[in-house]
Amino acid sequence: MAARTKTAKDRPSYRCTECGWQAAKWLGRCPECQAWGTIDEYGAPAVRTTAPGRVTTSALPIGQVDGRQATARSTGVPELDRVLGGGLVPGAVVLVAGEPGVGKSTLLLDVAAKAASDEHRTLYITGEESASQVRLRADRIKAIDDHLFLAAETDLAAVLGHLDAVKPSLLIVDSVQTVASPEIDGAPGGMSQVREVAGALIRASKERGMATLLVGHVTKDGAIAGPRLLEHLVDVVLSFEGDRHARLRLVRGVKNRYGTTDEVGCFELHDEGITGLTDPSGLFLTRRAEPVPGTCLTVTLEGRRPLVAEVQALTVDTQIPTPRRTTSGLETSRVQMMLAVLEQRGRISAIGKRDIYTATVGGVKLTEPAADLAIALALASAASDTPLPKNLVAIGEVGLAGEVRRVTGVQRRLAEAHRLGFTHALVPGDPGKIPAGMKVLEVADMGDALRVLPKSRRREAPRDEEERR
Numbered sequence: 001m002a003a004r005t006k007t008a009k010d011r012p013s014y015r016c017t018e019c020g021w022q023a024a025k026w027l028g029r030c031p032e033c034q035a036w037g038t039i040d041e042y043g044a045p046a047v048r049t050t051a052p053g054r055v056t057t058s059a060l061p062i063g064q065v066d067g068r069q070a071t072a073r074s075t076g077v078p079e080l081d082r083v084l085g086g087g088l089v090p091g092a093v094v095l096v097a098g099e100p101g102v103g104k105s106t107l108l109l110d111v112a113a114k115a116a117s118d119e120h121r122t123l124y125i126t127g128e129e130s131a132s133q134v135r136l137r138a139d140r141i142k143a144i145d146d147h148l149f150l151a152a153e154t155d156l157a158a159v160l161g162h163l164d165a166v167k168p169s170l171l172i173v174d175s176v177q178t179v180a181s182p183e184i185d186g187a188p189g190g191m192s193q194v195r196e197v198a199g200a201l202i203r204a205s206k207e208r209g210m211a212t213l214l215v216g217h218v219t220k221d222g223a224i225a226g227p228r229l230l231e232h233l234v235d236v237v238l239s240f241e242g243d244r245h246a247r248l249r250l251v252r253g254v255k256n257r258y259g260t261t262d263e264v265g266c267f268e269l270h271d272e273g274i275t276g277l278t279d280p281s282g283l284f285l286t287r288r289a290e291p292v293p294g295t296c297l298t299v300t301l302e303g304r305r306p307l308v309a310e311v312q313a314l315t316v317d318t319q320i321p322t323p324r325r326t327t328s329g330l331e332t333s334r335v336q337m338m339l340a341v342l343e344q345r346g347r348i349s350a351i352g353k354r355d356i357y358t359a360t361v362g363g364v365k366l367t368e369p370a371a372d373l374a375i376a377l378a379l380a381s382a383a384s385d386t387p388l389p390k391n392l393v394a395i396g397e398v399g400l401a402g403e404v405r406r407v408t409g410v411q412r413r414l415a416e417a418h419r420l421g422f423t424h425a426l427v428p429g430d431p432g433k434i435p436a437g438m439k440v441l442e443v444a445d446m447g448d449a450l451r452v453l454p455k456s457r458r459r460e461a462p463r464d465e466e467e468r469r
Contacts, residue, residue, distance in 0.1 A: 014039050017191055018228055040191060069209075072258065076114025079267060079276030080107070083238060083251050085259020088115075088170065088211040092258065093202050095176075095231065097216040097224045098240030103249050103269045104215050106141060107240070108172050109134065110273060111213070113143035120169035121147050123162060127154045127178030141273030154188065156181040156197050163204055173201065175215035176230075189217075198230050231255065242269070246363025248283055249274065250302065262303040281420060283362035284309040290390075294382030297393045297422070298374035299413035300366055306409070306416035308393065310361040311371065313378040315354045323353060329360030330375065331367055338376040338398060342383075345402030346376075346446045351383045369397035370407040373426060373449060386453045393417045394426040394449070402446040404428045414438065426452065 014023045016039055021032035029036050072087035081087045088094070098104045109124065116122040122145075126134050131152045138144055149166050153159050156179055163171065173179060176198055180188035184196045198214070205212040214234070216224050224231060231237050235257045242249035251265040266280040277283070285297070285308060294313045299306050311330070318324065327335050335358050342348045358375065360366055373396035381388050395413050397405040406428040414425055418435035426449055429442045443449045 013042055015042055016040075017195075038191065070258070073115075073120075073211075075111045077107075077111055077276055078278070079265035080111060080251065083253045083256075083263050083265040084236065085253075085256055085263075088213075089235075089258050090169070090209040090211060091206050092236060093205050093212045093214065093234045094236040094238060095214050095216050095224070095234045096238045096240060097218050098242075099218055099244075101244055102240050102242050103267070103274050104240050105129075105134075105174055106137065106269070106274045107249075107251075107267065108174065108213055108215065109138055109143050110141055112170065112172050113138070113145045113148050115170050116145040116147035118147065121149060121166055122170045122172070123149045123151070123166045123168035124172045124174070125159055125162065125179075126150070126152050126174050128175060140271075143273075154178050154180060156200055160200065160204060163208070163210075167208075168210060170211050170213070171201070171205065172213045173215065175217060176201070177217050195229060198233060202233055243363045248277075248280065248363045252303070260304075264302040264305050266302075266305075266307075281308040281416070284360065284364045286310055286361055291387035293385050293387045294378055296374040296378040296381065296388055297417075298366070298371045299393055299395055299417050300364070300368060300371060301409050301413070304409075304412075306412050307364065308417060308420055308422075309364050309366060309371075311366070311374045311378045312359050312361065313375070313382040314357040315351065315379070315382045316357075318353065318355045324355040324357070326355075326357045327359070329363065329365050330358050330371075334369075334372065335375060335379075337400065338372060338379060341398055341400060341402055341446060342376055342380055346380065346450055348380060348383055351379065354383075368407075369405075370395055370413075372396065372398035373404060373443075376446060377426075377449060377452070380450055381453065384453060389424060389452060389454070391422045392424045392426065392452065393422050396426070396428045396443070396449075398446065404443050404445060404449060406430070414440065 014026050016030040016032060018035045018038045019030065019033040021030055027039050030038050070089050072085065072089050074081055074087040096104055096108065112122045112124045131150050134150055151162050159179060177189040177194060179197045180193045181196050184192050186192045201212055218224055237255040239252045239254050240249065241252065247268050247270065249267040249269050253261040253263055255261065266277040267274050268277050296311050297308060298311060299308050325332060325336065339352055339356065343352050374394040376398055377388060377394050395407065395410060397407050399405055410427055410431045411433055414431065415435055417425060418438045423438055425438060425440045426443055427440055429444060431440060431442065434440050
């Protein structure tokens with residue numbers, strides 16, 4: 001008897017979980033999106049027709065839908081509530097991602113304790129540590145509450161069993177990559193496992209009206225690990241950022257179905273735990289009795305939140321043929337552009353032939369163009385060894401032609417600087433309403449901006465030999 005020929009319907013098919021590209025055979029790398037390890041086998045779906053079934057709830061006019069069920073409840077941490085849009089909505093699933101050691105577990109354990117009450121229990125599932133290790137951290141940050149339940153589990157069925165036993169209002173899973181289902185092939189953290197675990201927890205959260213916080217790992221590129229489907233399924237995606245050697249931590253909203261994504265929460269990580277910073281500008285400033293050459297203040301916007309930050313620059317004679325360019329907290333390309341503008345448009349010669357060191361204070365990262373004017377003034381002040389006037393802030397984008405361009409939110413930036421006691425500001429033209437008692441100088445180009453350097457103490461940078469002759 002001849003063997004049955006394998007039809008196209010019986011042959012396995014393969015599809016990329018990232019972009020959906022399909023192939024007839026397995027490949028290690030997707031030719032479409034260039035992602036590794038994303039090609040999974042799936043069967044050809046049979047052609048079926050779905051008959052109309054019984055509806056669970058009747059459709060209502062949108063004006064008659066009860067919106068009170070989506071009322072947010074505070075987490076007890078105001079800075080986190082700011083990013084979430086007021087708090088946690090019942091049934092919402094939040095994905096918190098960040099690099100190892102940035103403070104995700106510390107923050108969520110603090111949230112678990114503060115959100116627990118008589119009416120609202122909290123269940124904390126840890127898959128990376130033992131229960132005793134989490135208890136030690138809870139003692140250190142004073143996150144002990146009788147209504148906070150703790151379990152160390154890596155099996156999805158056991159996690160769902162804890163939900164039936166505890167009946168929590170808030171579930172925290174640290175992390176989703178460590179939980180696995182025995183019914184799905186693959187190691188914990190794999191594509192199929194993460195998809196199954198996240199799907200089961202999301203279904204349980206929606207059915208029970210239970211808010212869920214999932215901790216997610218990140219790749220070496222900073223992206224959230226796992227299938228992209230995970231970010232589409234959850235309601236909120238938060239990114240936890242911060243330098244491991246600095247105290248400042250920022251929580252940004254990447255996706256939020258219940259609020260805006262332009263809010264930022266500021267936290268300070270210390271030995272006793274993590275605390276919210278309602279006024280974080282103090283971390284980014286150095287208070288001095290007298291101004292120092294090479295320093296300039298600016299106001300940056302983190303989302304809609306203005307923060308006053310300090311830019312520092314230092315120029316020294318080089319001992320090597322190629323001068324050094326070292327930056328910390330600033331984009332190297334922006335600093336190089338400001339050096340070129342100062343030398344060509346500001347007529348500060350020989351600055352490019354010296355070693356240049358630029359940095360920010362407190363670990364803040366300045367990436368927006370509004371800090372260009374402050375960077376340029378700090379470099380000019382360091383090159384001429386002349387300090388800028390006291391209580392001065394500089395706001396504006398600098399173009400390659402030397403012009404100072406307008407930026408967004410100038411009024412909010414000036415209001416924040418005035419609140420902190422700064423009395424003078426350099427801004428582009430037409431800044432809008434100016435706070436009472438604040439002197440604002442509108443500058444059109446770098447020539448106007450460099451005039452704020454005191455002439456009596458100005459010392460220009462060394463010129464070339466031809467210019468000296």
